[in-house]
Amino acid sequence: MDGHPYGYNIPISEKTKEVPWEEKVRIFEEIKSDFRFKEYLFGCLNCGVCTASCPSNRFFDYSPREIVQRFLEEDVEVIYDMLHEYIWACSQCFTCWIRCPFVNNPGGLVIIMREVAVRNAFEATKDLLKPYGRVLLKVMTTGNQLSADMLQPDFFPDWGPKMQDNMENLRAKRMAIPFDVGKSVKTAWEVSLETAIEMYTIWRETGIFEMLEKLDPNLYNVIMDIVEENEERWEELMEEEE
C-alpha cells in the first residue's frame, strides 16, 4: 500500500517522494515553529467528531482527524504531501474546533500549513490560487476583497438569470441606494487613498508583497504598478496641500 498504514488513504505523490528528506523536515519544522501551533494542537482521542461534522469531508477526500493524527505522529512525509492539495479542501468553518473535546483546532493547523505552502511557493498552490487572482488584485491594491463589478454573470452562469439583470445599469442602481453603501462599483466602498497607503506599508513590512512575488510574479507586477501609482498620487496630493 502506497498510503499510510493508519488511514491516510491517498498514495504519497511522486513529487513528494522526489523531495529530499531534509527539505521535508525543514517544512515540518517551519509549520511547528509557528507560535499558534501549540495553541491549536493538544491531544487526540481519535473520536472522529471533527471529521464527522466536517463539511469538506462529505465531498472531498479530506479529514481533520488525519491532520491532527499526522502531526501527533510527526509524520513528516504525509504532512509534506498534504501541503500540495489536501489542505486546500478545508472550508475554514472551524466546526472541528468547536466540537473537539481536546479543543484542537484542525482548521487552524490547516491555515498555518497553507501559509507555509504559499511562502514556499509550492507548485500545486500556485495552480490552485490562479483563479483567485482577481480577489488578490482587489485586496492588495484597494483594501477591499470584493466589489460589485466582480460579480459578472459570465463568471457565475450557475447563479441563474437574475444575475444578468443585476449587472444592467449597475452604476445607476448603486447611486440609487439611499445610503452611502456600495456606491462604488469598483470597490465595496470608497477606500480613502491615505488608508490604502497605510495598508501598502503593512504589506511591505509583513512580507506579503514578497510572498506574492514568489507565488505569481505576473500578478505581483500588476499590483505593484497600481501601488506605485497610488503612492505617487498621494505624494503629489501631499505636496499640493503643503
Added chain:
Amino acid sequence: MGHGKSPYLRYPEKEPFPILNKNSHYDHLFEEMYELEEKGEILVFRITEENKPVEVFTRTGRIKLIPTNKLWHHKSCGQCGNIPGYPASIFWLMNKFGYDYLNEPHQTSCTAWNYHGSGTSNPVALAAVWLRNMHQAWKTGYYPLIHCGTSFGSYKETREQLIFNKELREAVKPILKKLGRLTEDGRIVIPQEIVHYSEWVHAVRFKIKELYEKEGKPKGIDVSNVRVAIHNACHTYKMIADDYPYDPEVYNGQRPAASTAVIKALGAQVVDYSTWYDCCGFGFRHILTEREFTRSFAIQRKLKVIAEEIRADVLITHDTGCTTTFEKNQWIGKAHGMYHPIAVMSDVMFAALACGAHPFKVVQLYWNCSNYEPLLEKMGITNWRELKKEWEDTVKYISELEKQGKYDELMEFFKEYDLYEPYSRTSDGFKRRKSATADMPLFKS
C-alpha cells in the same frame, strides 16, 4: 459565579442557563488585557455610557457589553459589494432609532476572507490591519461595530493571539508606530469588546419589535405566520466560540441567541431543522473556485433539508458569505431536480422589512437571486410589484440624468430621499479625489 479583578470580566451572581464551559481560557483574556493596560502596554478602547450599552451573556455566562449608540461602522466588503441592502438595513434602523454613528472611508476590509481562502497573509499583517482600523475608530471617538462575520471572528482570534503572545505584540508595534497608529505615549489600542452587528440587532430587538408594532403593522405587515429557519454563521459562533451571545430564551442558552431572538421578538415562528449546525458551504476559496462543492453542500445539507423537514418561508442568516451562498445557489438545483426555493436574507433585512422599510430602495432585494416574492406576499407586503416598479423608475431616471450630465438635478433629486446622505459625515471631511480607487480599471461589464 464569581467576579475577576478585571473590570472587563464580569459574570452574573446566578448562572443564566446551564453552562458547560466554565473557567474558559478565552475569558482569562479579559484579565490579561487589564494587566497589560495596567502595565501601560495597551490602551483599552472602553465602552462608555454614551454608547448606551446593553448587557448580554456569552456561552460561558460572561457579561458582554454591546454598545448600541455612537458607533463606527466597520463595513463588510461582501455586503457592500454584493448585498447592499444588508448594511442599508442597518443604517435604516439606526436612523429610525435616532442613533449617532459614523460611516467613513478611512477603513479597509479585515482581509481575512482572502487569508482563509488563499493563505496569502500572516498573523502580523492581520493584526496590523485590525489595529489600524481600530485606532481609526478610537481617533474618531466612535465605537467599532463589525458588519462582517468573518471580520468579527478573525478580529476575536487576532485579539486573543495578541493578548497572549508578547512576540506578536512586539512584531506589530513597530509597524503601527510607522503608521502613526499608536497612542501618543506609544500604546496599542484594543477595543474592550469586539462587537458584531448581529449582537447589536440582538441587543435592540425589543426596540425593533416596538418599531414593527408602530410602523410595520399599520402598513398591513404581519409576520406571525411566517415560518423561519435560522442559519448561524460559523465565524460568529464557532470561531472563538466563547464570545457570542447566548440567552435563556433561545433553547435555554444551548444555541447562539442572536438572530433567533429577534425573530422571536417579532413574533414570527422559528422552526428547527436537523442540520442547523452545518455550515453553508461557502468555504472562502470554494465559492469561487470549487463551486461544485459549495452548491452541492448548500443544496443537499441545508436547502433540501429545510424544504423537506420544515417548509420554511425564509432562511435567516447573519453573515455575508452564508447569505450569498444560499440565495445564489438555488436556481442551479433545477438541473438535478433539486430545486428547493426559499427566500434568503439576513436578520436585519428581515427586521427592516417587518418595520416597513422599502423592499427595493432600502432592503435592495433586486440583488437577491432567491425566491423572495412569496415571502413578501405572506408578510402582507402585497404591493411589492408597485414598489419594484417605483425602484426601477428611480434607477432609470438617475441613469438618464447622469447620461445627460445633469448633476444639479441629480443632487436635487437625491434631496427627496428621506434618509439620503450623498456624502456621509467623516472624521476629516473626506474628499472623493483622494479615493484609492479613482484610477482603478473596471472589470469587464
